[in-house]
Structures are given as structure tokens and as C-alpha cells.
Amino acid sequence: MKFVDFVRENQLGDVVFHQKFKELTTIGCGGEIRVCYYPKDVESLKKAFVYLIKNELRYFVIGNGSNVLAQDDFYDGVVIVLKKMPYDYTLEGNILSVSAFYPTSKLAYDLAKEEIGDLSFLGGIPGLMGGAVYNNSGAYQEDISRHLTEVTYLSSSGTIETISQKDCHFGYRRSVFHGLNAIILSAKFQVCHKSTLDLLEQRKKKRMLTQPLESKSMGSVFKNNALISAWKVVDALGLRGFEIGGAAVSCKHSNFIINLNDATSSEIETLIDLIQKRAELEFGIRLVCEITRV
Ligand SMILES: Cc1cc2nc3c(=O)[nH]c(=O)nc-3n(C[C@H](O)[C@H](O)[C@H](O)COP(=O)(O)OP(=O)(O)OC[C@H]3O[C@@H](n4cnc5c(N)ncnc54)[C@H](O)[C@@H]3O)c2cc1C
Incomplete structure (x- = not known):
């Protein structure tokens, strides 16, 4: 593949063959990928990205893969894996600049140690900052959009652009980046200046009690309906603990689907489909997925 030669000749990072989505996602499912590209820095990423776009090659960007369900079939393209990129944050007055490759839960703890508040809602969200912005991730009635002032991104023409919060068009697990x-x-x-370590610890304990953190998952699978939480709908269908092949609705949290025993993506999709069809049929409720599919 010419892309691989381009990366190697220009020393733009590492390329890995025969890697599978199941190794790159927290749900642990998904097939083999033609090429995984691990950029070494932003300048390299920029050159490689422009090459992919110009040559109209199929690609997918992955952070920590904590919200991705990838198909079992061979992915005939390039997956840009961002989790080995260098990251940092800087503080100027009350404006915090965070690299998109910063793990969000770690960021919440790192900031708490310096009494910088209040991105504590990111504690326990196992992604990178780029994925959190992409999805407008949130918890505890907070989300990224409430605190963010601007985003800098690499455009498909290779320019680096900055847009304001307003232009991100944030919604429930949505942004303009979709x-x-x-x-x-x-x-x-x-x-702001705020002490959040105790709050983080309390929430961590609660997450451990209420979420299947010991299992492979993608977090919440369905968006909450305006009138009712998705987990209540799944519970009302009597599907808590229900299994299809290696996939199961978590007994701890019925809006989580877990990879119980080497599940395939198609088993997970079958379970999602069954829940959606029954919710529609029995309650007239349309459950919308909040995960990304590839
Ligand atoms: C146990 C568990 C608990 C969770 N709890 C929460 C929660 O409380 N709240 C919540 O909102 N989510 C939660 N999630 C879901 C998930 O962690 C978040 O959506 C997270 O922000 C995704 O980040 P990521 O780096 O893993 O993104 P990925 O899963 O790698 O990617 C998600 C999407 O973002 C895109 N993307 C990623 N990085 C970039 C980038 N730099 N530029 C452009 N596009 C990018 C990808 O292409 C993909 O479409 C949970 C997941 C798990 C497994």
C-alpha cells in the first residue's frame, strides 16, 4: 500500500498490519484492519491525513475506542489510532487548553490534584478528549459543551482551524464533527479554582457499584429518552441479564451491553436490534443508539 511507504519514507509514525478492532475497542469486538497508523505528532498526522484525503483512501479515526462498535468483517482501509499521541494541558488565567489526546478520566484527576475545577464530570469516562468533544460526552447533568470555549481541528484540506463553542453545534452526544x-x-x-478530589472518589465508588466496569463494554448503548431513562425501558422489557451468544445486557446496568464471552459484533448488533424492536412494539419508544459504528 502506497500510504504505508509514504508514512515510512517521511517517518510519520508507526504502521501496524493484522491488528483487529477487538484490540482497539473497549467492547473487544471487530475484525481485522488493513493498516493501523499511529501518528507520532500533530505535524506527522497532518501530512498523513492530507495524503489519505487526496488519494481518497478509506479511513477511520479512533481514540480510546470506548464508544465504537466495529463490524466483524475485514476493514479495507486505514485506522488512525490516536492513543499513543503525546498530550498535555496548559493553563493561562482561567483558560485551560487541553490536547485532544489527553485521557479524559486522567485529566479530571490531574486537574483535581491542582484544584482546577470543574471538569470533574469527566472522571470515569474512559476516552480521550477528542472523542469527548466529538460526542459532547457528559455525566451528572454536565457535558463538554457547558465548559468548552473553542476547538482546534485539522481540516480535510490540511489546514488547522479553530471554531467557537457556538459553531460546534453541540447537542445530546452530538457535535458538528459528526x-x-x-x-x-x-x-x-x-x-475555576475548585477542590474536586473527594467528589471524584465518591463518584468512582458509585460507578463501580452501578456500572459493569469489570466487563468489556461501550458505556451506555442507548440515549435517554426525554421522558424516560433508557435503562428503565430495557428493564421494563425484562431484558436485564438477557444473553445472545457472547453478548449480554449487563445485570448491573441495563443500558450497558457487555462482551461476556468473546462476543462478535453481530451478536451485539442482534441484541441491540432486539431491544429496539421490542421497545417500539411494546411501548412505542424509539431507542436511539449513542455508540459509533464502523
Ligand atoms: C465503562 C464506560 C463508561 C462510559 N461512561 C460514559 C459517560 O459517563 N458519559 C459519556 O458521555 N460517555 C461515556 N462512555 C462512552 C465513551 O467513553 C465516550 O463517548 C468517550 O468520550 C469516547 O472517547 P474515545 O476516545 O474512546 O472515542 P472513540 O470511541 O475512539 O471514538 C468515538 C467517536 O469519536 C471520533 N473521534 C475520536 N477522537 C477523535 C478526534 N480526535 N477527532 C475526530 N474524531 C474523533 C471517532 O471517529 C468515533 O466516531 C463510557 C464508555 C465506557 C466503556
Whole structure:
């Protein structure tokens, strides 16, 4: 593949063959990938990304893979894996600049140690900052959009652009990036002085009790309906603990589907489909997925 030669000749990072999505996603499912590209820095990423776009090669961007369900079939393209990129944050006055490759839960703890608040809602969300911005991730009635001031991203033409919070068009687990061929590079947030370590610890204990953190999952599978939480719908269908092949609705949290025993993506899809069909048929409720499929 010419892309691989291009990366190697220009020393733009590492390429790995025969890697599977099951090794790159927290749910542990998904087939083999033609080429995984691990950029070494932003400049390299920029050159490689422009090459992919110009040559119209199929690609997918993955952070920590904590919200991705990849098909079992061979992925005939390039997966840009961001989890080995260098990351940091800087603080100027009350504006915090965070690299898109910063693991979000680690960020919450790192900031708490310096009494910088309040991105503590990110504690326990196992992604990178880019994925959190892409999805407007959130918890405890908070989300990224509430604190973010601007985002810097790599556009498909290779330019580095910055847009304001307003232009991100954030919604429930949505942002403008769902419709752009772009790679988020960093984000700025308005922060304050606040002590959040105790809160993080309390929430961590609660997550351990209420979420199947010991199992492979993608977090919540369905968006909460305006009137009712998705887990209540799944429970009302009597599907808590229900299994199809190696996939199961978690007994701890019925909006989580877990990979119990070497599940395939198609088993997980069958379970999702069954829940959606029954919710529609029995309660007239349309459960919308909040995961990304590839
Ligand atoms: C146990 C568990 C608990 C969770 N709890 C929560 C929670 O409380 N709240 C919540 O909102 N989510 C939660 N999630 C879901 C998930 O962690 C978040 O959506 C997270 O922000 C995804 O980040 P990621 O780096 O893993 O993204 P990935 O899963 O790698 O990617 C998700 C999407 O973002 C895109 N993307 C990733 N990085 C970039 C980038 N730099 N530029 C452009 N596009 C990019 C990908 O192409 C993909 O479409 C949970 C997941 C798990 C497994």
C-alpha cells in the first residue's frame, strides 16, 4: 500500500498490519484492519491525513475506542489510532487548553490534584478528549459543551482551524464533527479554582457499584429518552441479564451491553436490534443508539 511507504519514507509514525478492532475497542469486538497508523505528532498526522484525503483512501479515526462498535468483517482501509499521541494541558488565567489526546478520566484527576475545577464530570469516562468533544460526552447533568470555549481541528484540506463553542453545534452526544472530515486536535475550557478530589472518589465508588466496569463494554448503548431513562425501558422489557451468544445486557446496568464471552459484533448488533424492536412494539419508544459504528 502506497500510504504505508509514504508514512515510512517521511517517518510519520508507526504502521501496524493484522491488528483487529477487538484490540482497539473497549467492547473487544471487530475484525481485522488493513493498516493501523499511529501518528507520532500533530505535524506527522497532518501530512498523513492530507495524503489519505487526496488519494481518497478509506479511513477511520479512533481514540480510546470506548464508544465504537466495529463490524466483524475485514476493514479495507486505514485506522488512525490516536492513543499513543503525546498530550498535555496548559493553563493561562482561567483558560485551560487541553490536547485532544489527553485521557479524559486522567485529566479530571490531574486537574483535581491542582484544584482546577470543574471538569470533574469527566472522571470515569474512559476516552480521550477528542472523542469527548466529538460526542459532547457528559455525566451528572454536565457535558463538554457547558465548559468548552473553542476547538482546534485539522481540516480535510490540511489546514488547522479553530471554531467557537457556538459553531460546534453541540447537542445530546452530538457535535458538528459528526458531519465533518476532521481530526480534533485540542480544546479550550473556562475553568475555576475548585477542590474536586473527594467528589471524584465518591463518584468512582458509585460507578463501580452501578456500572459493569469489570466487563468489556461501550458505556451506555442507548440515549435517554426525554421522558424516560433508557435503562428503565430495557428493564421494563425484562431484558436485564438477557444473553445472545457472547453478548449480554449487563445485570448491573441495563443500558450497558457487555462482551461476556468473546462476543462478535453481530451478536451485539442482534441484541441491540432486539431491544429496539421490542421497545417500539411494546411501548412505542424509539431507542436511539449513542455508540459509533464502523
Ligand atoms: C465503562 C464506560 C463508561 C462510559 N461512561 C460514559 C459517560 O459517563 N458519559 C459519556 O458521555 N460517555 C461515556 N462512555 C462512552 C465513551 O467513553 C465516550 O463517548 C468517550 O468520550 C469516547 O472517547 P474515545 O476516545 O474512546 O472515542 P472513540 O470511541 O475512539 O471514538 C468515538 C467517536 O469519536 C471520533 N473521534 C475520536 N477522537 C477523535 C478526534 N480526535 N477527532 C475526530 N474524531 C474523533 C471517532 O471517529 C468515533 O466516531 C463510557 C464508555 C465506557 C466503556
